[in-house]
Amino acid sequence: MRLKTRAVLFAIAVLPALLAAQAGVGRTEYTVTFPAPEHRWAQVEATFTRVQGALEARMSRSSPGRYAVHEFAKNVFDLRAFDGSGKELTAVRVNPHQWNVAGHDGTVRIQYKVYGDTIDGTYLAIDTTHAHMNLPALLIWARGFDDRPVRVTFTPPPGSGWKAATQLYPTSDPFTFTAPNLQYLFDSPTELSAYKLRQFSVTNPGGKTYTIRAAVHSDASDQDIDQYAAGLEKIVREAEAVFGEFPDYEPGTYTFLADYLPWAGGDGMEHRNSTVVTGRALRGALGTAAHEFFHCWNVERIRPEGLEPFNFEDANLTDSLWLGEGFTQYYGPLIRTRAGLIDPAQAIGSFGGLANDVINAPGRQFRSAVGMSHAAPFADGARSIDRTNLSNTFISYYSYGGAIALALDLTLRERSAGKITLDDFMRAMWRVHGKPGGPAxxxxxxxxxxxxxxxxxxxxxxxxxxxxxxxxxxIRGREVVDYATLLARAGVALVRRNPGRAWLGDVGFDGTRISTLVPWGSPAFVAGLEQDDVVTAVDGKSVANAPQIQEALAAHKPGDTIALAFNRRSGPATAAVTLQEDPALTATLVEATPGGRLRPEEKAFRDAWLGSRQTKN
Ligand SMILES: [Zn+2]
Structure with a gap:
């Protein structure tokens, strides 16, 4: 039975490749050059062969790991199409993202320019220091060609000294790479620059060795880069200890593509065998790296339905970003604590922030963790021109999911006397959903x-x-666990951040105008106040600025009712606001609280939770 299963699997895996070779399925080829990097555009030529019927060439609308649409066609200009003999063809723009090319001889060559000046994990950035390329923002692709192998050749500007760093498969030419299919190609950001390289190797229990590389494009000192690389190594080894093994990095390498430049935006984007991490300064950048590296298991291989295969024609919808992003958000600081890069108080502080978000933010009244995941296309890098009320109806699946991870880890530990943890759950997900891999x-x-x-x-x-x-x-429901009781097992106190402080809601003021949405359910909300109302008096005393409003509030206790006079769109109005105690919570180590004492059983629980998982040699 077992052997037979294997034989069938072999046939399934090998036959399509053989058939493809016999049928002569073409390869898609790209060349990318930088004739004027100072003007921040690239010249791209894409060649599609063995084309039958009209070619439907498209720029992607989305990018793996970013959940909104980004319309990469907007930066494409001067597009022309040719056939295999060099005859120019008409490229018909049939929609904002697509050009149809007919009347060819089986080969279609598309040439275009594409502009980009945004350094992050989603877009394209070209200048005289580098070409930092997220490939969906750079390369045109064609419908129906998803399974074809791809070859890409980059030509750096003469004398630039640029090298290439990417998870694409290397060839004998240092600037030519291959990808087995479109999904892999578009998952492979590529950095061309005079980056500094640091690397180390890791070995899986089966004996297979991989090289972990950091290609750092930064003006940071060599010493800072060494320190960063040393931190990466600690993170990599501690993350491996959660799962018990590294994924099988297909090209034999995993690469941190680190761009830390004064003009870069802060970001991190996960990929199968690499990550893009960017920001202004390399110091303090390990938090992003810890999060992104965890993704090489969680999301990249343990992948939720809805993200597989990635749809480059629309935003992708999934139920489970609370796990994909949220659990990763939890493991970032946990792994850094276990690796000794941050102290437990810092991790506890961030865990308290996660719990506070889910307990106190109004969004939980309206959406479950699954519902938050569904809102990702409107929240993750999305821009709205119109006003939204997402601050009332949405809690980031990063914090919501991080809080669920915290709750589940502590619950599993408590109910098993420490024998079962969230690491075991992640290993189970890895065993069943991640490790078996895919058809390519x-x-x-x-x-x-x-x-x-x-x-x-x-x-x-x-x-x-x-x-x-x-x-x-x-997860499907909108309940919240009892975090205070769970955290107490680890000697962590979840306490009011501002005990005894009278509070009308987390309301922002611009002068005396309410400049933010009034949080749903807060005292100010219950009293009928809303964004753009202009407060004129508190308790009959006129106010001219925000500090005067705060001063008037500070004279009150929770439970007091204050009289507010304000102007709104329909004219002058008044409201009676019954103040509450500020519900904001913060988590601290019990021994750091007044009179607090860490019991031995709490210390043991905490050490097992936050201590290194690596097997000591
Ligand atoms: Zn993430």
């Missing part, structure tokens, strides 16, 4: 659903009723 590099064969999450949780906890209940209440 860049593809995931078993993306997971929320039901799969529930089943894995039942597997690791050995308690289906617990798994059903947890998912129903805290």
């Amino acid at each position: 590099p860049g593809l995931v064969g078993r993306p997971y659903s929320v039901n799969d999450v529930r089943d894995r949780l039942a597997d690791v906890s050995g308690d289906r009723a617990f798994a059903d209940d947890f998912v129903a209440r805290y």
Whole structure:
């Protein structure tokens, strides 16, 4: 049975490749040059062969790992099409993202220029120091050609001293790379610059060795770069300890593409065998690296349904960014603490922030964690011209999911006396959904659903009723766990940040005008106040600026009712606001609280949670 299964799998894996070779499925070829890097555009030529019928060439609308649409066609200009003999063809713009090319001889060559001056994980940045390229922002592709192999040749400007760093497959030419298919190609950001390289190797339990590289394009000192690379190595080894092994990095390498430049935006973007991490300064950049490296398991291979395969024609919708992003958000500081890069108080502070968001932000009244994931296309790098009320109806799946991870980790530890942890859950997800891989590099064969999450949780906890209940209440439902009780097991106090302070809601003022949405359900909201109302008096005393409003509030206790006079669109109005105690929470180590003492059992719980998982040699 086992052998037969293997034989069938072999046939499935090999046959399409053989058939493709016999049928002569063409390869897509790109050349990318930089005739005027000072003007920040690239010249691209894309060649599609064995084209049947009209070629439907498109610029992507989205990019893996960024959940809004970005309309990469907007920066494409001077596009022309030719056939294999060099005869110019008409490229018909059939929609904002697509050019159709007919009347060819089986070969279509498309030439265009594309502008880019944004350094981050999504866009394109070309200047005299580098070409920092997220490939969906750079390369045109064609419908129906997704499975074709790809070859890309970059030509740096003469005398630039640029080298290439990428997860694309290398060839004998240092500037020519290949990809097995479109999904892998577009998952492969590429940096051309005079970057500095640091690398180390890691070995999996089976003996296979991989090179972890950091290509650092930065004006940071060599010493800072060495320190950054040393931190990366600690993170990489501690992250591996969560899963027990590294993924099989297909080209044999995993690369941190680090651009830390004064004109860069702060960002991080995960990919299968690399990550783009960017920002103004290299110091303090390890937090982003820890998050992104965890993604090489979680999202890149343990991938939620809805992100597989990635749809380059629209925003991608998934139920599970609370796991893909949120659990990763939790593991970032956890791994840095375990690796000794930050101290436990810092991690606890960030975990307290996650819990506070979910407990106190109004969005949980309206959407579950799954619902927050559905809102990603409007939140993740999305721009709205019109006003939205997302600050009232949305909680980032990073913090919501991070808080769920925190709750689940502490709950599993508590109910198993420390024998079962969130690491076991992640390993179960890895075993079933990640490690088996996909039909080709860049593809995931078993993306997971929320039901799969529930089943894995039942597997690791050995308690289906617990798994059903947890998912129903805290992931599909809108309930919140009792964080204070859970954190207390680890000697962590979740306490009011501003005890005794009278509070009308987290309302922003510009002068005396309310400049933010009034948080849903807050005292000011209940009293009927809203954005753009201009407060004129508190308790009958006129106010001229925000400090005077705060001063008037400070004279009150929670439970007091104050009289507000204000002007709104319909004219003067008044409201009686019953103040509450500021509900904001903060987490601190119990021994750092007045009179607090860490008990031995709490210390043991905390050490097992926040201590290194690496096997000591
Ligand atoms: Zn992430």
